[in-house]
Amino acid sequence: MSQTRGKQGHDAGRRIAWLAVGVAAFVAAYSGGWFWFAGQVDEAVASYGQDRAQGASLACPGRDITGFPLRIGVFCESVELTGANGAFVLQAAAMRSSAVVYNPRHVIADIESPVTIAVPAGGPRYEIEWDQGRLSAITAPQAERMASLFADEARLSLPWLPAAVTAADFEAHLRQIDGALDIAASPRGVRIPPQWLGGRTLPEAGFDLDMRLADFGTDWAGQKGGGEGEINRLSLILTEDRGVILQGPFSVSPQGVISGAFELRVVDVPGVAAELGAVLPELVAPIEALTAGGQAGDEATLRLTVREGRVFAGIIPLGTLPRLGFGPFAGS
Secondary structure (H helix, E strand, O other): OHHHHHHHHHHHHHHHHHHHHHHHHHHHHHHHHHHHHHHHHHHHHHHHHHOHHHOOEEEOOOOEEEOOOOEEEEEEOOEEEEOHHHOOEEEEOOEEEEEEOOOOOEEEEEEOOOEEEEOOOOOOEEEEEOOEEEEEEEOOOOOEEEEEEEEEEEEEEOOOOOOOEEEEEEEEEEEEEOOEEEEEEOOEEEEOOHHHHOOOOOOOEEEEEEEEEOOHHHHHOOOOOOEEEEEEEEEEEEEOOEEEEEEEEEEEOOOOOEEEEEEEEEEOHHHHHHHHHOOOHHHHHHHHHHOOOOOOOOEEEEEEEEEOOEEEEOOEEEEEOOOOOOHHHOOO
16 A cells, blocks of 8 residues: 555655656746847847838847747837938837737737828928827738828927817828738827917817728839828718718829819808807808808808819819928929
């Protein structure tokens, strides 16, 4: 009996020893694999910053690979991303990114503001600030890349305007799929500075944007400049049941001239006219004229045609849209 117990104890001890050896081997192999992969990430970031043949360059001073053991990420003291042929320059403060080791495609990054964008490189600079911001991105495969930005108390400064427009909450999404670029944004609590409107103050509002740029890589971001797209929804939200919605296909020439066929829908015509007219009385007459025939509280729909920047409601000319003067159209 005692011999049997001794043999069982010996076998249990051997199993525990082999288990310990296995765990130690796994930890050693995993650690070696993590640090090897970290080295590959470090080399990839460094080579991307040096290889201009890729069409873009990335500077990441103070680079450090962090996250062991369950995550892997890149820390940069600052970031500078330059687009192909100097199409743009994006500069940001410190960035901390990370991804779980079993899904390295999905990257989460905390970015300190401000972020400045010059379009093109050396051109006008746009500055974005926020109290807290986070970037989420799926980086591969190349045909299905996605990125999302979430920010609280965002502030956008434009070089030709004296004050920044602010938003209590800002959310934006980009998705590249089948050669097209989908763009969605939903800022809330947007405050237009009075300096933009001659000292007049508009109420806080929200916006919704859902649009697609077709053939983004070959047309919009390529040598052609401009291209075709479709606005699925562009909304000015005054209240939950009051606002203005625009949708329809459009095109932009290489010189930044807009053409398209749009449907403009005004929800609660009297309410929109009263709310905007209290601050911008010059808008009351056009709104009422364009939506004539609707009853109080009804939606009114108007078909608009834009031909090379000239806007028509049927055969009635309404005005001319300014040529786009930023991005690939700057200096055209």
